[in-house]
């Protein structure tokens with residue numbers, strides 16, 4: 001966005017994205033009713049607990065997905081609408097079945113989680129460029145320690161649900177922890193890149209380095225001592241990390257980039 005943010009455009013884009021994401025999440029839960037019913041973490045959700053019927057959920061997913069894509073196409077642009085629709089397909093029809101087949105699912109899911117900020121950029125700038133990749137890259141790498149911690153902490157639950165997370169093939173947690181650490185390290189240069197490419201002031205680069213160093217320390221403890229305690233600490237750290245990074249980016253963005 002320029003120095004004056006188009007608030008109406010922002011609201012349309014956020015609403016459209018939220019609607020398509022709601023559709024994707026609903027389809028995911030429709031396809032996973034039986035699995036979710038076997039997991040403590042998910043058994044109380046509306047579908048496995050029977051509070052909402054699968055037909056009702058599928059109808060909601062179809063209508064909210066179509067309405068959200070149309071809203072993006074009419075009020076943002078076709079690029080944003082196309083990204084949203086493709087992401088829905090990737091999440092519901094590629095990532096979701098892959099969860100029961102191979103642990104590579106987490107890397108595919110990380111792409112899904114990285115697309116929404118790209119969609120926002122596309123809505124504001126009507127194009128995607130190299131500059132627009134910083135935020136999706138941060139979201140992509142962040143999801144690895146976040147979901148690896150979850151996969152490790154809920155390992156037995158995921159196995160009971162029939163899901164193939166990396167922790168299934170890695171009972172010691174060593175590989176799971178290394179994947180987390182590696183992806184924290186990949187995030188280290190992103191703040192500097194945002195500054196070098198003129199997207200933010202140097203403050204963001206400083207804040208991002210501090211935050212990422214904190215998360216990297218959490219991941220290093222998980223590598224040195226893969227236990228529930230260290231995984232939980234890294235998971236909670238990842239929950240704080242993302243909103244703090246986003247706040248820094250908003251505060252220190254340079255307009256018209």
Ligand SMILES: CC(C)=CCC/C(C)=C/CC/C(C)=C/COP(=O)(O)OP(=O)(O)O
Nearest residue numbers: 017020021024028084087088109110112113
């Ligand atoms: C515009 C658009 C379509 C945006 C989609 C954004 C979105 C749904 C991101 C989620 C990414 C992700 C891998 C979640 C985990 O799902 P999971 O199935 O592992 O979670 P669960 O175990 O809690 O069901």
